[in-house]
Amino acid sequence: xxxxxxxxxxxxxxxxxxxxxxxxxxxxxxxxxxxxxxxxxxxxxxxxxxxxxxxxxxxxxxxxxxxxxxxxxxxxxxxxxxxxxxxxxxxxxxxxxxxxxxxxxxxxxxxxxxxxxxxxxxxxxxxxxxxxxxxxxxxxxxxxxxxxxxxxxxxxxxxxxxxxxxxxxxxxxxxxxxxxxxxxxxxxxxxxxxxxxxxxxxxxxxxxxxxxxxxxxxxxxxxxxxxxxxxxxxxxxxxxxxxxxxxxxxxxxxxxxxxxxxxxxxxxxxxxx
Numbered sequence: 001x002x003x004x005x006x007x008x009x010x011x012x013x014x015x016x017x018x019x020x021x022x023x024x025x026x027x028x029x030x031x032x033x034x035x036x037x038x039x040x041x042x043x044x045x046x047x048x049x050x051x052x053x054x055x056x057x058x059x060x061x062x063x064x065x066x067x068x069x070x071x072x073x074x075x076x077x078x079x080x081x082x083x084x085x086x087x088x089x090x091x092x093x094x095x096x097x098x099x100x101x102x103x104x105x106x107x108x109x110x111x112x113x114x115x116x117x118x119x120x121x122x123x124x125x126x127x128x129x130x131x132x133x134x135x136x137x138x139x140x141x142x143x144x145x146x147x148x149x150x151x152x153x154x155x156x157x158x159x160x161x162x163x164x165x166x167x168x169x170x171x172x173x174x175x176x177x178x179x180x181x182x183x184x185x186x187x188x189x190x191x192x193x194x195x196x197x198x199x200x201x202x203x204x205x206x207x208x209x210x211x212x213x214x215x216x217x218x219x220x221x222x223x224x225x226x227x228x229x230x231x232x233x234x235x236x237x238x239x240x241x242x243x244x245x246x247x248x249x250x251x252x253x254x255x256x257x258x259x260x261x262x263x264x265x266x267x268x269x270x271x272x273x
Contacts, residue, residue: 002240010057019047021054021207030223039229042215048229054207055230059189059237062122062208066188067181069127074134074177079165081139082146093139096132104129104191105198112200122201126191130184137180138173145172175249182245186238193234209234 018038025045033040039048080092108125115121145151151168155161193210195201197217202208209230216226 002236003244006056006060006237006240009053010060013053013057017047017050017053019050021046021050023047023050030219030226032225040226042212042226043219048212048226051207051212052209052229052233055209055212056233058119058202058206058208059192059210062119062192063185063188063241065119065123066126066130067185069123070130070134070184071177071181073127073131074138074180075170077131077135078138078142078169078173081135082142082165082169096136100129100132100136102129105195108195108200117195117200117203119202119206122188122192122195125195126184126188130180130187134177134180134184138176141173141176142169145169178248179245182241182248185245186241189234189238189241193230 023046025041027045028041029043029045031037031041031045037047037049039052042048042051077092077096081089081096083089083092104125107128108121111121111125145168146164148168151164154164154168159167189209192201192208193213196208196210197214202211204211213227213230213234216223216230220227
């Protein structure tokens with residue numbers, strides 16, 4: 001329900017918001033919730049609800065792009081870690097273990113120096129860091145599949161390494177990947193808020209939940225209610241994404257889904273014949 005409401009609000013904000021994002025009223029700054037401004041106004045007199053609605057589409061874009069970059073980058077790293085050449089595979093593991101220690105904030109700072117703060121910096125920094133985590137976490141399960149008897153049989157019968165990776169490795173690591181990607185989707189929303197607060201996230205003037213939180217947190221002791229709305233939205237969406245990832249894992253994991261396990265056993269039996 002939370003994720004569906006998020007998608008609906010993001011779609012509606014493309015065409016309508018209660019007030020224009022460029023509307024400000026210097027005589028009514030930090031106004032309390034009222035019929036004309038349901039969630040009040042911020043320090044410039046802009047309508048808080050309008051900015052939160054417009055920020056939903058920015059955060060949705062960041063979330064989707066980060067998940068895509070994480071998935072692609074993580075799978076590419078996993079291919080390198082499963083290479084048949086032992087030296088190349090071990091080197092890849094060592095390099096990934098070294099890079100995984102780099103915090104996302106540091107990567108974002110490095111990218112923000114030449115390119116400036118932007119959505120692309122958030123996506124690139126988080127996609128890089130989360131892709132490393134995805135590859136490292138999925139590697140043990142992928143190694144078990146790569147060394148299994150049916151994979152060796154497929155390779156001996158002429159199947160290419162790419163075909164084996166797509167048909168056998170990816171489906172077997174899908175439950176782990178779904179959980180990790182859902183965690184990445186929730187974490188990037190928190191990362192966007194933190195990076196925007198530090199000045200290396202979303203550009204000034206671009207609506208986002210992190211921008212609304214960063215502009216109001218300075219006056220939290222004077223106008224605490226303005227911090228509640230973006231903080232509450234971020235909390236609910238992050239929790240919903242984590243729960244959604246767990247539900248996807250339960251649907252895709254044969255260990256917790258007996259129907260899927262039966263289908264997979266029958267398919268592997270047909271392939272063995």
